[in-house]
Amino acid sequence: MEEGLLHAVQGYMYPNEVELQWSILIVLYPFTTGLVAGAFILASLERVFNVAAVKPTYRLALLSALAFLLVAPLPLQLHLGHPERSFEMYLTPHTSSAMAMFGFIYLWYLTAVLILEIWLDYRKDMVLMARSETGWKKTLYRVLTLGVDNISEESLRIDDKLGRFITIVGIPSALLLHGYVGFIFGSVKANPWWSTPVMPIVFLFSAIVSGIALVLLMYMLVCFLKGIPIDMPCVDTIARYLMYAFLVDFSLEMLDLIHRRYEAEESFQSLDFMVHTRLYTSQILVQIVFGTIVPIAMLAFIQLVKLSDAARKGIYALAGLLTLMGIFAMRWNVVIGGQLFSKSFLGYTTYKMAFATKEGLLPAVLLMILPFGILWVLVKLLPPFDEEKAAV
Amino acid sequence: MSSDRRDFVLTAGKLLVLTAPAYAYLEAMETGKAEEPAYKAADHYWGMIVDVEKCIGCGNCVRACKTENDVPLEPYFFRTWVERYHVAEANEHPDVDSPDGGYNGFPEKYAAGDGAKSFFVPKLCNQCAHSPCTQVCPVGATFESPDGAVLVDKTYCLGCRYCVQACPYGCRFIDPRTNTVDKCSLCYHRITKGLTTACCEGCPTGARQLVDLKDPKDPVHEFLRTHKVHVLKPQMATGAKLYYNGLDGSVR
Numbered sequence: 001m002e003e004g005l006l007h008a009v010q011g012y013m014y015p016n017e018v019e020l021q022w023s024i025l026i027v028l029y030p031f032t033t034g035l036v037a038g039a040f041i042l043a044s045l046e047r048v049f050n051v052a053a054v055k056p057t058y059r060l061a062l063l064s065a066l067a068f069l070l071v072a073p074l075p076l077q078l079h080l081g082h083p084e085r086s087f088e089m090y091l092t093p094h095t096s097s098a099m100a101m102f103g104f105i106y107l108w109y110l111t112a113v114l115i116l117e118i119w120l121d122y123r124k125d126m127v128l129m130a131r132s133e134t135g136w137k138k139t140l141y142r143v144l145t146l147g148v149d150n151i152s153e154e155s156l157r158i159d160d161k162l163g164r165f166i167t168i169v170g171i172p173s174a175l176l177l178h179g180y181v182g183f184i185f186g187s188v189k190a191n192p193w194w195s196t197p198v199m200p201i202v203f204l205f206s207a208i209v210s211g212i213a214l215v216l217l218m219y220m221l222v223c224f225l226k227g228i229p230i231d232m233p234c235v236d237t238i239a240r241y242l243m244y245a246f247l248v249d250f251s252l253e254m255l256d257l258i259h260r261r262y263e264a265e266e267s268f269q270s271l272d273f274m275v276h277t278r279l280y281t282s283q284i285l286v287q288i289v290f291g292t293i294v295p296i297a298m299l300a301f302i303q304l305v306k307l308s309d310a311a312r313k314g315i316y317a318l319a320g321l322l323t324l325m326g327i328f329a330m331r332w333n334v335v336i337g338g339q340l341f342s343k344s345f346l347g348y349t350t351y352k353m354a355f356a357t358k359e360g361l362l363p364a365v366l367l368m369i370l371p372f373g374i375l376w377v378l379v380k381l382l383p384p385f386d387e388e389k390a391a392v
Numbered sequence: 393m394s395s396d397r398r399d400f401v402l403t404a405g406k407l408l409v410l411t412a413p414a415y416a417y418l419e420a421m422e423t424g425k426a427e428e429p430a431y432k433a434a435d436h437y438w439g440m441i442v443d444v445e446k447c448i449g450c451g452n453c454v455r456a457c458k459t460e461n462d463v464p465l466e467p468y469f470f471r472t473w474v475e476r477y478h479v480a481e482a483n484e485h486p487d488v489d490s491p492d493g494g495y496n497g498f499p500e501k502y503a504a505g506d507g508a509k510s511f512f513v514p515k516l517c518n519q520c521a522h523s524p525c526t527q528v529c530p531v532g533a534t535f536e537s538p539d540g541a542v543l544v545d546k547t548y549c550l551g552c553r554y555c556v557q558a559c560p561y562g563c564r565f566i567d568p569r570t571n572t573v574d575k576c577s578l579c580y581h582r583i584t585k586g587l588t589t590a591c592c593e594g595c596p597t598g599a600r601q602l603v604d605l606k607d608p609k610d611p612v613h614e615f616l617r618t619h620k621v622h623v624l625k626p627q628m629a630t631g632a633k634l635y636y637n638g639l640d641g642s643v644r
Contacts, residue, residue, distance in 0.1 A: 005468060012475075012488040014515070014562030018468040021553040021566070081551015081571030088531045088548065099554050100530035150396040158397075189628060190524055190560035343562055344644040346488055 011347030020339045020351050023359040024332075025075035028367055030181045030203065031210070031331045032072040033106075037178035038211010039065040040114065040170060042238070047167040053237040059384035060222060061215045062118050067375035068214075069110055075367050079359060098184045109177045113170040119144075120163040122382050127151045140381075178207040185334060192267035193338040198256050205249035206327050212242045213323035216316060218375070228385065232309055236302075239316050242323065243299035250292050253330075270345040278340050278348060283333045291326015295319040431584040433539040437606040438578055439633030440592075441615055442514050444640070446599035449474055449512035451494040456594035457516075458495070460579065467492045469565045471576040472516035472591050476501075479642050480508040486642040513636075513643050514600060516591070517542060517563040517576035518624060521631030525555040525564060525575075534573065540605070540633060541580055546572045560628045578602070605633070 005018050043061035045051040077083045090107070093100040127149045130141035142149075179200040185191075186199025216238045223230045260268060275283055298319040302312060336351050354360035457463060457472045474494030478487040478501075491498065494512075502510055523542050526534050533548035534555055549572035556564040556573060567574040579589035587593075588602045603612035615621075615637075622639040623632040636643075 012490070015468050015470050015473050015490060015493045016556075016565040017562045019565070021556045076552075079552075081553075081566060082549065085531070085548070085550050088550070092531055094529050094532040096527050097530045097532075097554070099528065099552065103530070146400050147395050148397050148400050155396060188524075188528070188558055190558055339557075343560055344488070346485065346644065 008350035008352065009347055010349075011342070012344060013342035013347040013349055014344055017339075017342055018349055020336070020349065022335055022339060023079065023351075024336075024353055024361065024364045025079045025359050025367070027328070027332050027335045028075040028364055029072065030178075030185075030335070031328050032068045032075075032371070033181050034178055034203065034207030034210045034327065034331070035214050036065045036069045036072065036109075036114075036211070037174040037204070037207040038209065038213075039068070039215050040174040040211070041208050042212050042215050042241070044167045044171050044174075045241070047164060048171065051237065053233050054241075056231045056234045056385070057215050057219045057238065059121065059382070060219055060379075061211075062114065062121070063378045063382065063384055064215060064218055064371075064375055065211075066114055066118060067371040067378055069106075069114060070374055071367060071371045073106065074370070075364070078363060078367075098180070098187055102180050102184060105173075105177055105180050109170075109173050113166060113173045117163055117166045117170060118382070119146075120159045120166065123148065123159055124151050124156055125382070175204060179204045181207075185338070190343060191338050192265065193271055193341070194334065196256060198252060202249070202252050202256065205245060205252055206330055208245045209242065209249050210324060210327040212238060212245060213320040213327075216242065217320040217324070220313065220317060220320075222379065222384075226385075230313065232312070235316055236312070239299055239302065239312075239319070242319075243296060243303070246292070246296050246299070246323070250296065253292075267345055270341050274337065274341050274348060278350065279333055279337050282329050283337065287326050287329035287333055291322055291329050295322040295326065298322075433537055435606060436539040436583075436604050438540045438583060439519060439603050439605050439612070439635065440516075440578075440589075441601045441603055441612060441621070441635050441637065443599045443601075443637045444511055444513055445638040446597040447474065447512040447514055448597055448599075449476060449494060449498045450596060451497040452594040452596060453514060453591035453600060454493050454495045456590040457576075460582075460590035461577070463574070464568060467495070469567070469574070471563075471574065472514065474498075475513045475515060475643075476510065477513060477640065477642060478502055478508050478510045479640065509640070511638075511640065513639070514591075515561065515563070515624075516634070517578070518561055518630065518632035518634045519576075519578060521633060522629065524558045524560065524628070524630060528554045528558045530554065534575075537580075541578045541583075542575070543577055543580060544573055544575060546570060546574075549573050560625050560630065 009018055039061045042054065043058050043065070046054050046058045077086060080086055089100050089103045093103065095101070123145060126141045126145045128151070130138055130145060130149070133141060182200030182203030185194040185203075186196055188194045216235060219238075220230055220235065222228075260271070295318075298315050302315060307315070339349075340351065341348050356362045451474060453472055454470065454474060457470075458465060461471055463469055463471050470493045472493075473490055475488055475490045476494075476498050480487075489498075489501070498512070502508065519540055519542050521536070521540070523536060526532075526536055526542060529535075530552060531548060531550060533546075533550065534542065534544045537543050551566060551571045551573065553566060553573070556566065559575075564573055564575045566572070579587070579591075582589060583602065589600075592600045592602045601612075603615075604610045605612060612635075616635065619637050621635040621637050623634060623636065624639075624643065625632075
């Protein structure tokens, strides 16, 4: 075991650096919060900016955001040496710690923005379902309405007004949520791979990209499963936004790269070597080529050439999947890549992922399946499509 | 009767208000009286002088530290370690090694007179005055003591490892037995009783010296006036209080 760890080292690392501190679980954390922020931003397009075309995905985007937001803290919790002490972050927060402050932003976003917005949007439905359902479902919907069962026109008008206000507050909150995750990494001055003021912005745009791709895929999947026809103007619009967001994201990342290469600071040789060796596959191939350039090219192609609905659907599905893969690779390259080189700039180590351990691949895969399970329950309880209600 | 948002907010608000006096009462019950300590932290400000010219790479300090502080023996957990630098004349990249952190000393590796300079550099927590590690701790489990030591409260540490990432010098590790962070405490249990640190005590050449920057009689003042000292990675602006004498520019 000891031998194995030391054999992974090439050159010189400070001895305490040989073991990697943050595992694949910490890769999941920015990935999931990014999906949340992105899905929410897409939802608010309809509500605040009146982009009517994306309306069919509004509720699904909110529910997806909630499903992933509920899972987001779990990998962190599992990673902690003392998960039972994690609540201390709320009771005795250290105000200079980005991580501690993130806890409050998370809580604010979860309760004051997302849950409240979903509640206001679904309140009428829940009251009606509480009246029409029987048994445990009746009780459940009654509890979910918190006893607020006034659905007069005046009351619903207030719901809508409040919901709009919360979305307006929610947009900066969603930006803050993921920009802040970027700050957690970008503010570590000891680590030149992380320490850059553009990190929060890059995280933000990659979050928007991944969230839009997620909603696009989920919408097509749910339609397929339920046998509802896909609203083509809707997916066309979403795909166009995906491309725009992706172009901004890619430009920012390239700007960072060019800047680093041109300035070539003390750490540059070490980081450059890492990108050309240990990170080559995950950074150059998976993230940049197949996870960014290819999907952008696919989406741009659709803007230029008229294709059939079926062909567009196929391209959107593939581009969406490649996008999610690319953004996941980006999180991987930030979190894991930032730990593969020594802060002495004289050596490199390797990340050996375990399988069925507390921080192995298995819990990571389960944690990525979990939000889809939660979303399935949420969609069952709170049907996101109007068509369905008409059918019931 | 149909109820609306206003009723809900009022009821929830009342419940919330009631929890405040209950919490205050619990807090008052827990407050105890602390005894007057014999050691006054405010009277000291600790640092260390590390004299690279004097270090012979015997590894006494590493062994003394591991024993004194019950540091795990595996070769990737160290509160202090020693590095060997070998710098050829026009070579940008020095050869550096630290077999077992120097725990067993250094086996001969370079032939004498090979045209390069070779020296040992002891490393440990720099007890920074503006420590990036304590800045990031989400609960304040690691902190700068008023006497200048950077300490860890193991009963409070979450084991999130953010501080390990934030230390530019690689001085922190997670103790696998407690799942909490560990680092050089400057032998706080010894220095508060008037003793020096285990590593300083075990050093046969006096290459390490614990210093009290607040003690006007401490020889450190004379030393800093008369020697050209350097701290590690000054560009990090961490306010490091480990003053290295004879430090080569290649050392990171």
